[in-house]
Amino acid sequence: MAHRSRDVQKAHDKGVLAEARDLEKKGWDVKADITGHGYGNPPSVNGHQPDVYATKRGGTRIVEIETDPDDDPDQHTAFRRSAGQTGANFYGWIVDKGGNRRTRFE
Numbered sequence: 001m002a003h004r005s006r007d008v009q010k011a012h013d014k015g016v017l018a019e020a021r022d023l024e025k026k027g028w029d030v031k032a033d034i035t036g037h038g039y040g041n042p043p044s045v046n047g048h049q050p051d052v053y054a055t056k057r058g059g060t061r062i063v064e065i066e067t068d069p070d071d072d073p074d075q076h077t078a079f080r081r082s083a084g085q086t087g088a089n090f091y092g093w094i095v096d097k098g099g100n101r102r103t104r105f106e
Contacts, residue, residue: 004067008097011096011097011098012066012067012095013034013099014095015065015093015095015100016032016033016052017032017034019032019051019052019063019065019093020037020054023052023054023061028054028055028056028061029054029055030053030054031054032051032052033049033051034051045062045079045082046081048078048079050063050064052065059088059089060087060089062088062089062091063091063092064079064090064091065092065093065101066092066094068094069105076090091105092105092106
């Protein structure tokens with residue numbers, strides 16, 4: 001987990017909430033690492049907790065939200081490895097200072 005200032009954490013959390021809501025609207029069962037919104041905690045994946053973990057009809061999405069493109073490369077590697085082993089889909093978003101998802105990475 002990256003150490004973030006209060007403003008950067010707010011941007012991160014806004015991005016997590018936006019992704020969780022988008023997936024939920026598309027019919028996914030969503031677990032998100034964000035308090036106070038009723039999503040429950042995502043399961044650990046290769047020893048790391050993703051920001052969003054969603055399942056739907058046998059499919060799984062593991063999603064990370066980052067405020068800095070260089071944050072958590074070991075965690076991303078662990079999620080990619082798990083996705084490769086299980087058939088899940090791993091991707092992430094880099095968010096701007098307002099928490100808007102700007103750049104998608106895989």
